[in-house]
Amino acid sequence: MTDAPRRALARTTLAGAALACLAVASAAGAQTTNNAPTAAAARTEGPATRPWMNATLTPDARVDLLLKEMTLDEKLQLTFGYFATSADWLKTPTKNWAYPKDGLPGSAGIVPGIPRLGIPNQWQTDAGVGVASQRGPTPRLRTSLPAGIATAATWNPEVAEAGGAMIGNEAYLSGFNIMLAGGMNLLREPRNGRNFEYGGEDPLLAGVITGHEIKGIQSQHVVSTMKHYAFNGQETNRFTMDHRIGEQAARQSDLLAFQIANEVGQPGSVMCAYNRVNGAYACENDWLLNTVLKTDWGFKGYVMSDWGATHSTSAAANAGLDQQSGWAFDRSPYFADALREAVNNGHVTEARANDMARRVLWGMVSVGALDTPVKGDRATTIDYAAHAAVTRTDAEEGIVLLKNTPGLLPLAKTARSILLIGAHADLGVLSGGGSSQVYSYNAPTNGLVVPDAYPSGFPGPKLYHASSPMKALQARTSATVTYLDGKDVAAATAAARKADVVIVFGEQWTGESLDVPDLNLPDKQDALIAAVARANRKTVVVLETGGPVLMPWLSNVGAVLEAWYPGTAGGEAIARVLTGEVNPSGHLPATFPASVAQLPRPKLEGDPKLDRDSHPMGNYDIEGAAIGYKWFDRTGAKPLFPFGYGLSYTSFAMNGLTAAADGKTVKASFQVRNTGAVAGKTVAQLYVAGAGWEAPKRLGGFQKVALAPGASETVSLTIDPRLLATYDTTTHGWRIAAGDYKVMLATSANDVVQTTTVRLAAQTLDKGGK
Incomplete structure (x- = not known):
């Protein structure tokens, strides 16, 4: 950088x-x-x-x-x-x-x-x-x-x-x-x-x-x-x-x-x-x-x-x-x-x-x-008001728009009725469990706004921050906003047929000391989303998850937002993105697989029944350094959503890529232009490809760019030499091999918009990569 x-x-x-x-x-x-x-x-x-x-x-x-x-x-x-x-x-x-x-x-x-x-x-x-x-x-x-x-x-x-x-x-x-x-x-x-x-x-x-x-x-x-x-x-x-x-x-x-x-x-x-x-x-x-x-x-x-x-x-x-x-x-x-x-x-x-x-x-x-x-x-x-602004900005910039049927999001001002379903969206937003658990300063009772659904001890409690998406939406729209918990699927689908727009909140609670058994939304939420989507094609899904999940209902819903665990001001952040007060600009930091069969380890390693003195082995040499998108590139598997992916309410164009060797590194420049009608931010990504690597390409640089409609900016990035090198276990240092290297301008790991080639001489780096 x-x-x-x-x-x-x-x-x-x-x-x-x-x-x-x-x-x-x-x-x-x-x-x-x-x-x-x-x-x-x-x-x-x-x-x-x-x-x-x-x-x-x-x-x-x-x-x-x-x-x-x-x-x-x-x-x-x-x-x-x-x-x-x-x-x-x-x-x-x-x-x-x-x-x-x-x-x-x-x-x-x-x-x-x-x-x-x-x-x-x-x-x-x-x-x-x-x-x-x-x-x-x-x-x-x-x-x-x-x-x-x-x-x-x-x-x-x-x-x-x-x-x-x-x-x-x-x-x-x-x-x-x-x-x-x-x-x-x-x-x-x-x-x-x-x-x-x-x-x-x-x-x-x-x-x-x-x-x-x-x-x-x-x-x-x-x-x-x-x-x-x-x-x-x-x-x-x-x-x-x-x-x-x-x-x-x-x-x-x-x-x-x-x-x-x-x-x-x-x-x-x-x-x-x-x-x-x-x-x-x-x-x-x-x-x-x-x-x-x-x-x-x-x-x-x-x-x-x-x-x-x-x-x-x-x-x-x-x-x-x-x-x-x-x-x-x-x-x-x-x-x-x-x-x-x-x-x-x-x-x-x-x-x-x-x-x-x-x-x-x-x-x-x-x-x-x-x-x-x-x-x-x-x-x-503590200045809680100032701190709320910091955490809300973080949540807003991290929300990833994964799918959007034209005209659905941002929510149209003409919508008269909006139905929210699931995940206690009337009261708050989900948080991850374990030693990192922060209790909301704005919660009415000991940091809890929803009774604990995990009362058996650590990594509980299962906690929701007191930032209601429903209340935040009600403050931003003239539509009637109502809520159902979704436990009665028949009642939820009946209500969905009558609503102009339905927003289903899907959740996946994770925490320290526990791995999830699979990547499906728990508690039959996938079936609920599928049923609601059949009842109303204008169904938006907002995901509050700790990582990638599967989406068997994806083709039937109108829009999907990945909100992760959005923190103390998460309900406000979600509402501001849904209504277009904020243009979504998050991009995935992890690949969303289409199935667990695509993973290096379809079955999780390690028997949880072993006692403390036993030590099962995990083979990380299966993928080695080819983690995430690199594994998918290497195996040719098509993910549900690729690393680096994210949509916007506007559109961007990237072009003019140039790159040249500069000592032990490569310097590149290109232009980014907002070609849409509203202001927004995008993430320009540079990937590099060389011979003999763990995978076909690596992320070499990135920059988030904020642009008004019609505005453009020239971006210059310098690629870390270690991302052009391999580690030599004989000399215990980094080595850049002589040859041609591709430099690729992209919007995600799977979406390359322009490529150029740079020739590098053979070079060695010290143990610190210099």
């Missing part, structure tokens, strides 16, 4: 809201924590007495000064974290668990600080879409962004960064300085229950979008944790699964996504995953942590474990784990007394113990967590 996207998107409306977030955080600076002095006090004591508080020094220099003052016990204290929810929030408290001193109720955890040195506690909060609470009677109510996959569907780095700044601000004002956000796992398995948290199937798109979210979070003096590193592609047997993959495929897929996000966002922390990779647990995997992350990429921050992902003391520490998180989800407090003993007896060197502490401190210092410490929960100062 170049600076061009920022120039092209400067016209977006989110800038003011994002600046409002930053202004609130800036005004909140120089506050105290329970254990740390104010920034003003620290300046009074230093830099003569506390030279590490001199903010003009580099983070490296400041950490060096801190380490000189610390005892070994103090250094090791930074490597061990406690789960910090309160006992009354847990139906069955974890064995050996006790509520930690200074913990915040309902939070993810705490790592005690060093008060005498001005090192604050590390107060940790879930997760990727906002300040999340553990399930309990009095959850913390905050603003929720749309699902991560929805933000990826915006293809808009500025939207992602503004959203990150918003949730980072709410974390800061809620008393947290660590946010367990930055989900990065590529969508290898469409049935994965956590796909909604992540950034889709392509390493460039996922890396850029998630990297900008991380950057936004850390602009608020909050450490962001890029996760789940790595190859955490499913929830079935997530604690035991051993994913096998060759190094070249690994480097050109999931690891490239993490690498790009690391470069863009510079996260203070990386969270290692539950699963094994090529035999070793991700949190004690020397190749993943020491070789790839810390050596090849030069990562300076710290590696924290996922909650329950630590399995040893010396082996984990020596393999690169810097912090055991969330005790007591693990079998033992491996990084408490046992780590101190391991250092004392030489199984873990003191140099390694210093490195562990250094990395934790670097992560905190680099985001300003020492200079601008948090001061407890000050949610009363």
Whole structure:
């Protein structure tokens, strides 16, 4: 990516809201924590007495000064974290668990600080879409962004960064300085229950979008944790699964996504995953942590474990784990007394113990967590109105128009009656479950507007945000808008025959720890949609899903919108798109298959009945780096909807593609023109093709362009050299082969509008891809 996207998107409306977030955080600076002095006090004591508080020094220099003052016990204290929810929030408290001193109720955890040195506690909060609470009677109510996959569907780095700044601000004002956000796992398995948290199937798109979210979070003096590193592609047997993959495929897929996000966002922390990779647990995997992350990429921050992902003391520490998180989800407090003993007896060197502490401190210092410490929960100062504007913009730009019969959408002003069916569209919009769950600040009762339909515990509750599509539509149309829950199919079809337009809301609830059994809408919703469509050809389907789904009724409905889990202001966003107040501009960040038979693994790998000590293997070498659209290109299968696909209420033309070699990369330019009657945004996509790759083509660049009717813009993009190269496992570096490369201008992975050819000389890149 170049600076061009920022120039092209400067016209977006989110800038003011994002600046409002930053202004609130800036005004909140120089506050105290329970254990740390104010920034003003620290300046009074230093830099003569506390030279590490001199903010003009580099983070490296400041950490060096801190380490000189610390005892070994103090250094090791930074490597061990406690789960910090309160006992009354847990139906069955974890064995050996006790509520930690200074913990915040309902939070993810705490790592005690060093008060005498001005090192604050590390107060940790879930997760990727906002300040999340553990399930309990009095959850913390905050603003929720749309699902991560929805933000990826915006293809808009500025939207992602503004959203990150918003949730980072709410974390800061809620008393947290660590946010367990930055989900990065590529969508290898469409049935994965956590796909909604992540950034889709392509390493460039996922890396850029998630990297900008991380950057936004850390602009608020909050450490962001890029996760789940790595190859955490499913929830079935997530604690035991051993994913096998060759190094070249690994480097050109999931690891490239993490690498790009690391470069863009510079996260203070990386969270290692539950699963094994090529035999070793991700949190004690020397190749993943020491070789790839810390050596090849030069990562300076710290590696924290996922909650329950630590399995040893010396082996984990020596393999690169810097912090055991969330005790007591693990079998033992491996990084408490046992780590101190391991250092004392030489199984873990003191140099390694210093490195562990250094990395934790670097992560905190680099985001300003020492200079601008948090001061407890000050949610009363959160600007919820400004934050609602940020999350609504994210939802609107992420909604994908998949089908539209001419004249149906946007909703005609002549419609006298509109019938809404299903998914509690009279009350709210669906949210994904698990540790990322944010409870709506605008909900009347403990964040719930619909009684919990998943009362059996985690990953519930099944929650709907209090943003009613029905009420939002009623405010925007003179038509009579009514609602039926759809449980009585005969009643729904009878009502559909009488309505001018019918909008069926289809839902697919997914959550952490659960994979979906297939890609059909559950609870006979497909049959409901088919019946309603037979009764009224003017049927619109709005999907609230965590990822791709099948659509056996597609040919019979008039229009389809993919709204994902659209967040706190999702009902407003959906209504604004349906009525044309907002022109849809989302594009798919993942391929929608026509059937599970098209997938690399038609049957999900891993037997969920295996016990914790068993470890089934998953063969990621089936597709290797050919994930998503690359797999479909390679196999010739035709998807239901391709990666990058998305319609608009206007039309666009792209032409004038030119491309030329420029050192180790390729620079391309082209023109985009709005040929329709209304303003809109589109996503211009560049794909590249070379010989000997994992698939016929790769996404090489993209830019979202906003244009008035008749307006045009020249777009220039630079292709990352790694997207022209293959990873050489012999030299452990990237190599560009000499030869001709196709550069393709496209509107989706399946819709190429113009192609040109560039000849490149043979070249080598370093391990960082330069």
